[in-house]
Amino acid sequence: MVEITLRVNGTEHSVSIDTRVSLLDLLRERLGLTGSKKGCDHGQCGACTVLIDGRRANACLALAVAQDGxxxxxxxxxxxxxxxxxxxxxxxxxxxxxxGYCTPGQLCSAAGMLAEGGPSAITGDLAADPPLTREEIRERMSGNLCRCGAYVNIVTAIEDVSG
Structure with a gap:
């Protein structure tokens, strides 16, 4: 067991955890924050996406002990x-x-994506900061799956916010 301190949604938490506990399990089981979903538990679906220091991360793959501070x-x-x-x-x-199962991860991923900027894998000029087209949004959100297929509306909603 190890003692860690992290700030979750603006509130500081000090917890004693096993070093093998994922951030997702800490959030859901110890802190009662069940919005982040456990979809695949292998980092493939994005349902557990959270922001760590403002950057997108799959909480199921992030060890809680590595998030100290x-x-x-x-x-x-x-x-x-x-x-x-x-x-x-x-x-x-x-x-x-x-x-709605993927929605928390989609929203956290979109928030992180909008803050990131810069090129993606489909950007022609990797030194550029391309406009956020529908294609760029789809590429940047590709780590978040929706089994219902609401992608068209997800991209449109992100477009609305991206301006």
Whole structure:
């Protein structure tokens, strides 16, 4: 067991954990933050995506012990009190979810993606900061799967927020 301290959605938590515990299991089982979903538990679906120090990460693959001192943002921390994050409002307005299981990961990934900028694998000029086209959004969100197939509305909602 090891003692770690991390800030989750603006609140500091000190916990004693086994070094093998994933960040996802810590969030869900120890901190009661069940918004991040356990989909595949192998880092392939993106349902568990959270922001670690503002960058997207699959919480099922991140060891909790490695997050000591870091800032974690989950779906529960995207909104500002009762004011929805612009992406959350856009997902609702564009009906960008069906069953909703992937939605927390989609939203966290989209928030991180919008903050990242820079080129993607499909960008012709890797030194450029290309405009955020539908193709760029699809490429940058490709690590987040939706079994219901709501991709068209997800991309449109992200486009609405990206301006």
């Amino acid at each position: 870091r800032e974690i943002t989950t779906i529960e921390g995207l909104a500002d009190g009762s004011d929805l994050h612009p992406l959350q409002a856009a997902f609702i307005a564009r009906d960008a979810f069906q069953c």
